[in-house]
Amino acid sequence: MAKKSIVAIVGRPNVGKSSLFNRIIREQKSIVEDIPGVTRDRIYGNAEWLTREFLVIDTGGITLADEIFAKEIKIQAEIAMQEADVIIFALNFKEGLTDQDHMIAKILYKTKKPIILVVNKYDKKGSDNDMFEFMSLGFGNPIMASSTHGIGIGDLLDAVVYQLPKVENTQKDDTPKIAIIGKPNVGKSSLVNSLVGEERMIVSDIAGTTLDSVDTQVQYNNKKYVLIDTAGIRKKGKIYDGIEKYSYLRSLGSISNADIVVLMIDGTQSITDQDTNIGGLAFTEHKPIIIAVNKWDLVKNKEKAILEKEEEIRSYFKYLQYAKIIFISAHDKIRIGKIYDAVDHINEMLKKTIKTSVFNEILNRAQLVNPAPDHNGGRLRIYYGSQVEAYLPTFVMFVNNPHYVHFSYKRFLENQIRLQFGFEGVPITLIFRERK
């Protein structure tokens, strides 16, 4: 899978960062039902322009309690410089340049990353002279824009896409890319160390686009795997490491570049919102997932505890029912190899194809046992369906009316498919099409 680039918007409060952000991601309303535990507080979104896909983050959403403005803005700018491939520096035309803008500029001068200047709230076109004041910052010609009126947004996106790192010639490489995610202190860097140390066969460190992200290739049972962003996981002690939203961003960057996600939780503690929020990212990004319950060496009465922990996980991560759960000790290197086994299993599931005749038998039986309920003024009838070619298992079903699909019935169908065919660890996509 191609690496997704990250674009960050920085700027002082009230210049219109979140309005620009919303314009850029064009509020792609989530099609999934509201998922408890998945953060609704949007500071990132997926965007697409001229067929390039990228992630946008609004650093203004990374706020710190009890911090003076100067420190907060400094951290926002640093996070942008650290995480993004391209930075949009937003200014406010109505107010002109302020001391705070100069302060941000001074921080951004330190980066070699492309900076795109956008002067927002330019609601009415004036003359070219309007740009001069802002050019004095030394970031070149600004793009004059109005997020409320939709002016200049296309130019802004053109400039962004122009500056995105070129897509590497995607030589077909099917080495699975694994992201290890989880809140601080669950044991991510211990796991990386154990996975890498397991066989001293580190082939190479692969430098990523951002300075900070280094991937590591490892080998296990003669098979290759890539661990994403190992440098970022190991590096500790940045002032903003403890900021919850920052750890989401960090995770998000890794997740979007991964084929498979390992979500780590601390087995000695109860599950928290921070765990479920990070897990939610893997779900909304449609990634195959393995849940690794770590520090299991510390748990007493393990057999009973496993059952209890599994139950806890299933109830907190309702939307990740398909995830495989593994109990490990990263520190003592216990059952570490199970992670590679699970990755291999997921890879097999991704290649699995279901015969159309068998699939339709399942559909017919499912409808016989449990006919769809009335929903949106009618009752769903599924005529036939089949698996279609896609990276993730995807099934198209031809129906009388897609509006009659209730999400609980969709879930029922998914469960029937999983009961029959497995697909452990991978998300399944069901598409309903009307057959006239």
Ligand code: GDP
């Ligand atoms: P942020 O704090 O930088 O994220 O700024 P917001 O996006 O929250 O916008 C701050 C205020 O400016 C809001 O009241 C917006 O409606 C307003 N605003 C944003 N963009 C424009 C614009 O292009 N023109 C005008 N006139 N107002 C805008």
Ligand code: GDP
């Ligand atoms: P990260 O912040 O998620 O990268 O977590 P670290 O790998 O830095 O681990 C946090 C703390 O938990 C460290 O003190 C580790 O030694 C400890 N730790 C990590 N894995 C295990 C484990 O499997 N068992 C035990 N007992 N401690 C662990």
